Amino acid sequence: MKRRVVIIGGGAAGMSAAAKARRTDAELDIVVYERSGFVSYGACGFPYVIKGEIARIEDVIVRTPEQFARQGIQALIHHEVLAIDTERQTVRVRDLTGGHEFVDHWDELVLTTGGQPVRPPLPGVDLPGVFTLRNVEDARAIQHWLHEQQPRTGVIIGGGYIGLEMAEALAAHGVQLTLIERLSQVLPSFDNELAAQVEAELRQHQVDVRLGQTVQAIVGDERVREVLIDGQSIPAEIVILAVGVRPGVALARSAGIALGTTGAVAVDDHQRTNVPQVWAAGDVAEALHRVTGKPVWVPLGTTANKQGRVAGENLAGGDARFGGIVGTVAVKVFDLEAAMSGLSLARAQAEGFAARAISATANSRAHYMPGHQPITVSLVFDETSRRLLGGQMVGHEGVAKRIDTIAAALQAGWTIDELAELDASYAPPFAPVWDPILVAANLARK
Template identity: 40%
Template sequence: MNVVIIGGVAAGPKAASRINRLCADAKVTIVEKGELLSYAGCGLPYYISGVVKESKELMTTSAGTVRDTAFFQNVKNARVLNRTEATAIDRTRKTVHVRNAAGEVQDLPYDKLILATGAESALPPIPGITLDNIFNLKDIHDADRIKAAVEPHKAINAVIVGGGLIGVEVAEAFQEMGCRLTVIEFLPHILSIMDPEMAALVEGHFEAKGVKIQTRTKVLEFKGEGRVERVVTDRGEFPADIVLVAVGVRPSARLAQEAGLVIGPTRAIAVNAQMQTSDPDIYAVGDCAEKVNMITGKPAYVPLGSTANKEGRVAANAICGMPDAFPGILGSAICKVFDFTVARTGLGEKEAREAGYDVVTCLAPAPDRPHFMPTSKPLFLKLIADRASRKLLGGQATGPGNAERRMDIVAMALTAGMTVDQLANADLCYAPPYSPAVDNLITAANILRNIMDGLMSGITPSDVLARREGGESFTLLDVRSPAEVAQMRIDGSLNIPLGALRKRLGDIDRSKPVIAFCKISLRGYEAALILKQAGFTDVKVMDGGILMWPGTLLRG
């Protein structure tokens, strides 16, 4: 059996390795347009920053063996044609037309063909984008060029256009290398995969680290004499000695489209659960292939190396006659932002509403371990659920606390189709060095249960701020201690410590709605219960407390 694989970075090599293990008689050929094979593209920002010392480390096995052409030939029994481009697929003759760097051409016959052509960087047609020192980050060679442009100078002005995962990860690298950095994002917030209140926390963290975040800003032109010197936007000009354009990627599906294969609504190659395209002898895996959202059942496109490896294995299993199916994705993603972790899985709030769910959300900031443990760190958590079915729909977390553990648990809960009630009673590991006795996730699930059961009426801090700015009259009740209020407070709020609330009910105007809060709104919830028991009819709890407040805070 002849198997030709077009693409040699992630999904392609994974498929080749699996086929070698299952079908010893298969003749596998990998065609790769670039020079390098099977490198960890997601590690490029950490190579730029110097966390990864040598680029070779991104191309080695855990035993230190470089995954080059000799490795794939001798260990994986796969022939590699690197620096060779596949230019056409003849589905009738079942051949792939290829051309190498020397201009030599040949036709490769196949019984099964795997397309692992990946994704292409989206480069907007902005005037001046061809100036020197304007980069995108696709491979190790790009990373080498970026390092060379930054390292000799230090303290240079750097601009990143695009605040997605790549832009955010490289932003930390530039900042650590001593650059004066501005991140320009067209949308209202960076990290559009996160809900606005969660993205705002990350923006605040960037600002605290000295990174300028410029949102709602459109780049109009790059200017300079041969080399970029400034970035012109609709909100002013920014000095720039180096620019990274990271405005997203698109599936590399041209070869498939020209071969007459079905392209899905996401512009990626349509596949079934076995990763077969509309031609049963051709498979598509990795960033060029369309996904299915496991919650909505609709087509989705979320290019990730982890998904690519899973899909490569599924396609190999199918080719070798082993029953397997790729169930889809949840859109799980994570990134490091200095000492913050930013993670999400499932549907965001807006996605869930657009999908037709009756959405219930909660914000639950709290320490990730008991407060008495010296390793305890803050963690901001959000859960999203459907009111009718009580099923969990998604989760997001950020902060210096352990976000990855919580989001991995949410991902498994989503995969199992769990309700918030089931999550609230999940038997998670507990010991003070690792988590609170009532884990952050279980607390958040219980908040959702209280809301769904009518025991609590919540309101997001952003909605509270919008009501204030809109001129609505209500009492914003702060039930923290005087010492806490002295450190930071919301202007115009009424402070009555929780312990004094029952004795001071007369200080609160019963004719106005009351919105109670504290640091994280646990005491705010208790205050709301006291007020309801005392006959107050319009009482809400500000989700997430003062820690999630998006407006100005008075300090001192």
């Protein structure tokens, strides 16, 4: 009898697990239950679809249920798993289209329930015109509102990655924007010096940035009209809630599957949970941080795909291992690029390192090449061991891929001295003789 594999969640981790399991064992019986109407899509592309830079939302859909069916994977959309019974090895499922419920048996279970956008308990949070952005339906709803309602004013609540990308997207539709962040800077995970450059870029594009302020209520009648902050009214015909994401662990918790210190599902380096034959991957699961050696929760599509592949191979009899992450991210804010990998100075000090940060600004290309732009590089290192702990960059070109050099150095465990000795490429159109990374590393070396 074929072994039955049930995967809960059809995002990056779930479909990667399904595809890898199928390639590893052609005899498995694989079914994926997905609550929404789509599987296997590039959620990071949504802001650029909304902006209009990507013509159709279908362009960010990687594969359809019909395509997976040809591979022998049953991907059932509009199906919500309501409960997991780990003793009987069953799940209770509701068909959201037909309305009926049924029980399915599994031999191997994969939790890829992802993350859930935080919806703060604010008055008016459910008014028409107030959106989060997590799945295809969310992106389509925002598109429809922009085209049908043509809002002239908008508020973005939250200054993280989604909030910044949506600022660019809405500005492209002529929306006069206010961005509200309750902390003292945008991009809270960045060090202040670099975050200030991102804030300046927003202001240069006429985004009214309000820092250190708290939203009290969202106000409207049949649709959103304004946002109240600290007693002040801000007009808003569209509101984007971008205040963060939490791991979607409700099913896991109710089934007795252990959560880790971060609040996400605890897994080992094979993506196993504490329950035999139950695996977890993607935004619902923890990962090992290679710099600190501790579990961390960093919801990224890159991690989800890798963890999903590991879980899929192992449940099918393989022996794959996920070695961890260094938390590499990049974001585009209008004409500016910002990226980081590893630990910020504040995080490194909180982790107990004798941490110091050194920053330097150098050209993206040779100084005599047209179009060269300044890049600010900040490196965090341990003064005792000289080990590189993290890096951040901001600039108008050449940032988003340069951060990969820092990621590789962190993963290899380099010191600041080894980074300074890197044999980096040089060609006037691409980089100066002394690349900005080397300039910062040599400054730290001294």
